[in-house]
Amino acid sequence: MSTLLAMFVLGLAASTFGAIVGLGGGVIIVPALLLLGPTLLGMKIDTAMAVGVSLGTLVCTSFTSTLTFVKEGKADLRSALFFAISSGPMSMVGASLTALFDPDAFRRLFGYFMLSMVVLLLLRSRIKPYQGKWRYVRAYTDADGTQQEYGFNALPALLIGGLVGLIAGLLGIGGGVLLIPAMLLLFRFPPHIASATSMAVIFVSALFGSGMHIIRGEWDWLLVLALAPGALLGGWLGARISRRIGSVLLIRIMCGALLLFALRIILT
Incomplete structure (x- = not known):
């Protein structure tokens, strides 16, 4: 019972935080399983x-959070589709590569990349907005009645979606660590729309990526089922909490989460 409770708390905490910022929660679950496996579960997890x-x-987390965001009108499913078209298949590619090489060098390089994304996010207000024309334009009206326009072109969205899927399948982190900065900096998504839409893309990436891991035998049904209840609840709870957070604070929370993630993979 104590082990099941610990797994529930892990799934709940990781998924709640992941749904709030649109990262998914894998940045907490993967290191927790690697570090706590021998003591908590009595087995080493590779x-x-x-x-x-x-x-x-992440399939559970993104499912309940996306449903909640859709009901609140936050998730842009049409935009998510463009990213998901390439992220789904590429997550299978990433999943198939996980056990084929030592990812330490890639992790550290990606960590330094994330540090640069944090700096850009913090300087977001000083960066000159993209002046080109988008093929697909969206409009969003915030709680104050201010309307914001954002958009994207198909090719950049597909390329970024592919990278998101590759990272998700390879590292098990959902891909939001790349997708969120791209949405905010390149396509000028409002923060709440970015985090909600990211969770919809993560659902597709996690679904395809986990399918490949099942095929390869890199899977444990008991662990997934133990984490699932907390993840389902956390996805819903995180989406509910997110709507109570202002855009400026949400950006700061995102930056803090990305900074901690980057430092962890660089230093470990």
């Missing part, structure tokens, strides 16, 4: 297994 279990948990 990287491929941890990634597979994390992606399975």
Whole structure:
């Protein structure tokens, strides 16, 4: 019972935080499984297994959070579709590569990249907005009645979606760590729309990626089922909490989460 309770708390905490900022929660689940496996579960969990279990948990998190965001009118499913078209298949590619090489060098390089994204997000207000024309334009009216326009072109969205899927399948982190900065900096998504739409894309990436890990045998149904109840509740709870957070504070929380994630993978 104590182990099941610990897994529930882990799934709840990771998924609640992940849904609030649109990262998914894999940044917490993967290292937790790797570090706590021997003491908490009495077994050593390798990287491929941890990634597979994390992606399975992300399916639950992103499912309930996306449903909640859709009901609140926050998730832009049409935009999510463009990213998901390439993120789904590429997550399968990433999943198939997880056990084929030592990802330490890639993780550190990606960590330094994330540090640069944090700096850009903090300087977001000083960066000159993209002046080109978007093929697909969206409009969003915030709680104050201010209307904001954002948009994207198909090719950049597909390319970024592919990278998101590759990272999701390879590292089991959902891909929001790349998608969120791209949405905010390149396509000028409002913060709440970015986090909600990210969760919809993560659902597709996690679904495809976890499917590949099941095929490869890098999967543990008992671990996924133990984490699932907390993840389902956390996805819903995180989406509910997110709507109570202002845009400026949400950006700061995102930056803090990305900074902690970047430092962790660089230093470990």
